[in-house]
Amino acid sequence: MAYDYAPYPYIAPPGLSGPEPRHPVVIVGAGPIGLAMAVDLAQQGVKSLVLDDNNVVSVGSRAICWSKRTLEIFDRLGVGERMLEKGVTWKVGRQFHGKDEIYSFDLLPEPGHKYPAFINLQQYYVEQYLVERAQEFPDLIDLRFLNKVIDHTDRGDHVELTVETPDGTYTLEAEWYIACDGAGSATRQRMNLAFDGQTFEEHFLIVDVEMETSPFGDHDTPERWFWFAPPFHPGQSALLHKQPDNIYRIDLQLGPDTDPKEEATEEKVIPRIKQIVGDAPFRLDWMSVYKFRCAKLDRFVHGRVLFVGDSAHVVSPFGARGGNGGVQDLDNLGWKLAAVLRGDAPPALIETYSEERTHGSAENILNSSRATNFMTPKSPIEALFRDEVLTLSERHPFARRLINSGRLSLPCSLEGMTLQTAGDAPVPPGAVITDAPLTGANGDTWLIREVQGQFTLVGFGDMALPQIDGIARIGINSRGDYPCFDATDGHAIRRYGNAHIYLFRPDGHVCAVFTTPEVAAITAAMKNAMGAAL
Amino acid sequence: MILDDKLGQDTDAFYNALMDLHEGLSEAQSHALNARLVLILSNEIGDLEKLKLLMQAAANAG
Numbered sequence A: 001m002a003y004d005y006a007p008y009p010y011i012a013p014p015g016l017s018g019p020e021p022r023h024p025v026v027i028v029g030a031g032p033i034g035l036a037m038a039v040d041l042a043q044q045g046v047k048s049l050v051l052d053d054n055n056v057v058s059v060g061s062r063a064i065c066w067s068k069r070t071l072e073i074f075d076r077l078g079v080g081e082r083m084l085e086k087g088v089t090w091k092v093g094r095q096f097h098g099k100d101e102i103y104s105f106d107l108l109p110e111p112g113h114k115y116p117a118f119i120n121l122q123q124y125y126v127e128q129y130l131v132e133r134a135q136e137f138p139d140l141i142d143l144r145f146l147n148k149v150i151d152h153t154d155r156g157d158h159v160e161l162t163v164e165t166p167d168g169t170y171t172l173e174a175e176w177y178i179a180c181d182g183a184g185s186a187t188r189q190r191m192n193l194a195f196d197g198q199t200f201e202e203h204f205l206i207v208d209v210e211m212e213t214s215p216f217g218d219h220d221t222p223e224r225w226f227w228f229a230p231p232f233h234p235g236q237s238a239l240l241h242k243q244p245d246n247i248y249r250i251d252l253q254l255g256p257d258t259d260p261k262e263e264a265t266e267e268k269v270i271p272r273i274k275q276i277v278g279d280a281p282f283r284l285d286w287m288s289v290y291k292f293r294c295a296k297l298d299r300f301v302h303g304r305v306l307f308v309g310d311s312a313h314v315v316s317p318f319g320a321r322g323g324n325g326g327v328q329d330l331d332n333l334g335w336k337l338a339a340v341l342r343g344d345a346p347p348a349l350i351e352t353y354s355e356e357r358t359h360g361s362a363e364n365i366l367n368s369s370r371a372t373n374f375m376t377p378k379s380p381i382e383a384l385f386r387d388e389v390l391t392l393s394e395r396h397p398f399a400r401r402l403i404n405s406g407r408l409s410l411p412c413s414l415e416g417m418t419l420q421t422a423g424d425a426p427v428p429p430g431a432v433i434t435d436a437p438l439t440g441a442n443g444d445t446w447l448i449r450e451v452q453g454q455f456t457l458v459g460f461g462d463m464a465l466p467q468i469d470g471i472a473r474i475g476i477n478s479r480g481d482y483p484c485f486d487a488t489d490g491h492a493i494r495r496y497g498n499a500h501i502y503l504f505r506p507d508g509h510v511c512a513v514f515t516t517p518e519v520a521a522i523t524a525a526m527k528n529a530m531g532a533a534l
Numbered sequence B: 001m002i003l004d005d006k007l008g009q010d011t012d013a014f015y016n017a018l019m020d021l022h023e024g025l026s027e028a029q030s031h032a033l034n035a036r037l038v039l040i041l042s043n044e045i046g047d048l049e050k051l052k053l054l055m056q057a058a059a060n061a062g
């Protein structure tokens, strides 16, 4: 069944009839990133106003591939389990060259993690779940649809905004302006900020079809099929994978010289789809042509204006790093902004959002550019190398590793950056939390559940943790007057080692490690992570 | 002979560097570059028996 795009109601905002009190945070854009940003702040007691020029969720499936780290962050925000339940976890990947399958692989999940490596779920569901989650905070999140921001001015200690509604325009003031207005960010354009990078000449056609019978054959296993130069689409690449509701995503590379308008017609598309999915009946659900770009801002923090998500960086979709990268942005910014607004940290802490996430987005751009380059050879010699890699891969594992149709998004490490205290441990400072199953007094739980959302000191093995203001404590395989858990099947100890103490930031990154519970050292690391040295 | 991966984490960076090396060259120049590269890498391997096996692996793949 096609997704029901029920419009959200527009309510005339108070600003139309009189000035509104200054808002601590205004979030411009209710895409997945803006919505999740609001939920993150609300969970920390911070009020925000979210403005969106539209009144429906994402039209078309767009982002469908959500990584493990994103799911773990969404777990903290209260929508992870719902996404996992609805989403499709693919299990088998098949790689084709021409008409032949060159190899296949089973994606066996590593045991001892709450979430799989990734799931497929249409962006419209993710946004719907986030809107519904946001509505659970009526006192903290003010979500206004059909409110388009048409101008803004940074006044130093606040930002002034002009907003257009069906009933006319009004103005607002915000202490912080978070631009989550997407790849075409008007905020960024108004500020004339350079958004440099690489545009790829290829066009890609993206099609969603709904069909009752699985194109993967008569079994229920969701697969991912990737073709280089398939017979039905000579010289180009094609991708087929499954989304919930019997919707299948087909990506077709169109090459640089095709006319995208002509390609995106039913007469052209339907015969191709038939060659991919066979004769079973299907319904065309959504179709769009894209040209991809990798670009980013130099800095994500400009005075009182903060760029988060696609407004700050765009990548080609190979490797699913757009939405997933944006989710890591808001996870990084949320606790910092809340700490600054509470007066617990200096405003300079916000600058570290830029330091840490420009690094993450540069890594994402590097990876997706490499994948795009592999998939779209620019010269005959590149095409030759690509084809011979494919030939060798039928037999040789080393060549399979060279095939690059997208390296799935992994969280980046913040090692060596300002807020981390250097140290040595199995999971080093800067690395993001690795999940593990735990058993506690109240039953089974997960490390990501117990750690994320506040500074948490975790002792692995028989370590007594000191009580320090502003730091939660948990013990693994130890006893104390604070929550203690057993490492189910030993996973946690295997991953973190025995006799190590880790200090986790609220976003789950390790910021310091210790082998002895010294109050002074732990306090200093915590202060450093809160920006005391800035 | 089955050849396993030895580049690990550097796989993509290696491939990219190789493509960069060819950037802007004519096909004849690329061809010559590839020949030089094969000779240099063979010398680095420095083991005739192994080289013969690798040559066979390349010849048999097509």
Ligand SMILES: Cc1cc2nc3c(=O)[nH]c(=O)nc-3n(C[C@H](O)[C@H](O)[C@H](O)COP(=O)(O)OP(=O)(O)OC[C@H]3O[C@@H](n4cnc5c(N)ncnc54)[C@H](O)[C@@H]3O)c2cc1C
Binding pocket: A028, A029, A030, A031, A032, A033, A034, A051, A052, A053, A054, A062, A063, A064, A065, A066, A123, A147, A148, A149, A150, A180, A181, A182, A183, A186, A206, A290, A308, A309, A310, A311, A317, A320, A321, A322, A323, A324, A325, A326
């Ligand atoms: C074909 C395709 C496939 C993709 N696949 C994946 C994938 O598998 N995995 C992945 O992680 N990512 C994927 N992406 C990327 C992903 O869709 C984006 O990264 C993601 O949507 C970014 O979210 P955002 O909230 O930053 O921006 P958007 O989703 O673009 O949201 C911006 C919001 O701001 C609103 N807005 C804009 N201007 C104004 C204004 N002036 N005033 C008020 N509101 C405004 C818009 O209406 C919109 O709601 C894909 C993208 C495409 C196009």
